[in-house]
Structures are given as C-alpha cells and as structure tokens.
Amino acid sequence: MNITWSKYVQGINTLYYSRKLRFDDMFAPQYEPLFALDKDKPLKILEIGCGPGALAGALHRWYPQAQITAIDRDSEFIRFAKKNESGITFLEGDATALPFDDNTFDVTISNTVSEHIEPSAFYSEQRRVLKPSGICLVLSSRRGLHSSAPCLSPTEYEKQFWKTLEPFDDSMTKYAVCQYPMSEAELPAAMEKYGFDHVLTGFVVADLTPDHPKFSSELAHDIINAGRCTALDAVDSALYSMPEHVTQQAANEMKGLINARYDQRIAQYDHGDKQWDTSVSIIMVVRGQK
Numbered sequence: 165m166n167i168t169w170s171k172y173v174q175g176i177n178t179l180y181y182s183r184k185l186r187f188d189d190m191f192a193p194q195y196e197p198l199f200a201l202d203k204d205k206p207l208k209i210l211e212i213g214c215g216p217g218a219l220a221g222a223l224h225r226w227y228p229q230a231q232i233t234a235i236d237r238d239s240e241f242i243r244f245a246k247k248n249e250s251g252i253t254f255l256e257g258d259a260t261a262l263p264f265d266d267n268t269f270d271v272t273i274s275n276t277v278s279e280h281i282e283p284s285a286f287y288s289e290q291r292r293v294l295k296p297s298g299i300c301l302v303l304s305s306r307r308g309l310h311s312s313a314p315c316l317s318p319t320e321y322e323k324q325f326w327k328t329l330e331p332f333d334d335s336m337t338k339y340a341v342c343q344y345p346m347s348e349a350e351l352p353a354a355m356e357k358y359g360f361d362h363v364l365t366g367f368v369v370a371d372l373t374p375d376h377p378k379f380s381s382e383l384a385h386d387i388i389n390a391g392r393c394t395a396l397d398a399v400d401s402a403l404y405s406m407p408e409h410v411t412q413q414a415a416n417e418m419k420g421l422i423n424a425r426y427d428q429r430i431a432q433y434d435h436g437d438k439q440w441d442t443s444v445s446i447i448m449v450v451r452g453q454k
C-alpha cells in the first residue's frame with residue numbers, strides 16, 4: 165500500500181476538486197482540438213499518474229466510445245477514483261514499469277506528472293505500450309494568474325505557522341516532487357528526444373473567476389471551495405510529514421482560521437459583494453506520435 169503522495173504531498177481533495185474545475189466540460193472545446201482524437205473510434209486510452217481520477221472522468225465524458233484505463237502509484241487515489249468515477253478501469257501501478265504488454269494502447273495521457281518522473285523512463289514506457297502510430301499527450305501546468313480576495317489573505321498566525329516550518333520542510337526531495345521540471349521549449353524537445361514524431365504544442369486557458377456572471381452559483385462555490393480544500397490539505401500534509409514540528413492543536417487552529425476565511429468569501433459571494441478574485445490556469449498540451 166503506497167499512500168505517499170496523498171498523505172504527504174497533495175491530498176485527495178486538493179487534486180480532485182481543482183482538476184474537476186480544470187477539466188470541466190466548459191473547457192472541452194479548448195482541449196479537444198489539441199488532443200485531436202477520433203471521437204467515433206473505440207480508442208484504448210491509458211492515463212498515467214491519474215491521481216483521484218478527475219481527468220479520466222472528463223475523458224470518459226468527452227470520448228464515450230473509448231475504453232479508458234488509469235493508473236497511479238498511490239493506493240488512496242485509486243480507491244477514491246474507483247468510488248467516484250464510473251466507466252473507467254483504475255489500477256495501482258508504477259508509470260516506470262507499466263503492467264501492460266507492448267503495443268496495447270492508442271493513446272497515453274498524463275496531467276502534471278511528467279515533472280515528477282525521470283523522462284527517459286516516463287516516455288519509453290509510454291512508447292512501449294502504445295500501438296504503432298499511437299498518440300502520447302502530456303499536459304503540464306504553466307504559471308497562471310492568481311489573485312486572491314482580501315478576506316482570503318492568511319492571518320499572522322498562519323503566516324507564522326508556515327514560516328516556522330520552512331527550515332524543516334524537505335518534502336520536495338524526500339518525496340521526489342518536481343525533480344524534472346521543464347520549460348515550454350524543453351517539453352516538446354523531450355518528447356522528440358524520446359522517440360515521438362509530429363510533435364505539436366498548444367495551450368488551454370482555464371479562467372475561474374467566481375464573480376463572473378457566466379458561472380452558476382454552484383460553480384462559483386466550487387471554485388472558492390477548491391481553494392479551501394488545497395489550504396486545508398496543506399495543513400494535514402505538514403502535520404503528517406513534520407510531526408515533530410506541528411502539533412494536532414496547531415493544525416486544528418490553522419484549519420479553523422482557514423475555514424473562517426473561506427466561509428467569509430462564500431458569504432460575500434452569496435450577498436453579491438463582488439471581489440473579482442481570479443485563478444487562471446494555463447495548461448500546456450504536448451502531442452506526439454509513436
């Protein structure tokens with residue numbers, strides 16, 4: 165049982181609710197031309213490092229004829245995904261030793277995974293399991309635009325909590341997080357280097373501004389609460405990974421303060437008190453062919 169990522173790095177709620185938004189159907193018209201997959205074919209698609217399963221769920225909606233398999237090393241993510249996303253085969257497994265025969269899939273896809281896995285292993289395993297002419301899609305988050313509402317600014321207590329932990333936080337190296345980051349130029353170059361042809365790139369802009377009138381109040385709440393989930397999960401990750409420096413009491417105090425801030429933001433939204441805080445994610449899509 166491997167729960168390293170979900171316990172110490174990013175919790176289930178952080179990944180599931182942020183990705184549910186990023187892969188909402190309203191953004192499908194941006195993703196689909198970049199993926200350039202035939203919707204009418206019964207494609208065999210493999211998602212690598214699927215986390216709690218939000219992208220796999222979107223692929224199932226966007227490509228209803230496809231047979232989708234999704235794999236992740238983290239047992240908790242797979243358990244959650246099986247419960248919450250139907251019509252997909254979720255499996256525990258390692259992206260650097262995929263449990264599939266050569267030439268099995270028409271498409272491999274991953275989102276924010278390439279930066280965490282050594283590139284020759286990441287690409288060569290996908291190339292191996294792809295059929296001849298199969299498509300490899302790598303999605304990678306780029307720096308977006310993020311501006312917070314004033315009521316969401318961390319309190320002094322919260323700032324101090326994080327500042328005190330800074331010298332002890334070695335989670336990036338300890339859990340091999342983001343050891344292989346690549347620029348917008350390096351990503352397609354790597355795909356070519358590891359044997360893919362006809363490499364193309366493109367960008368999806370996912371604008372999530374809760375006060376924009378185009379969003380329903382349910383979606384606006386989801387946008388605000390996705391931020392809440394990320395902030396709460398970060399406290400748990402700190403508690404689990406640095407137990408000698410974080411007490412349960414301090415973690416509870418932090419969560420109380422975080423919830424108060426986000427409750428206030430929700431109340432502002434419900435009263436029509438616009439803040440125009442925004443989160444614009446830019447997702448790079450790199451597409452290559454075996």
Ligand SMILES: C[S@@+](CC[C@H](N)C(=O)[O-])C[C@H]1O[C@@H](n2cnc3c(N)ncnc32)[C@H](O)[C@@H]1O
Binds near residue numbers: 212213258280
């Ligand atoms: C940043 S998360 C992204 C998860 C998911 N793609 C999403 O966007 O929500 C990185 C994921 O890669 C998984 N991962 C990292 N190394 C892996 C490996 N060698 N094999 C399988 N999964 C791996 C982690 O467990 C984690 O779920």
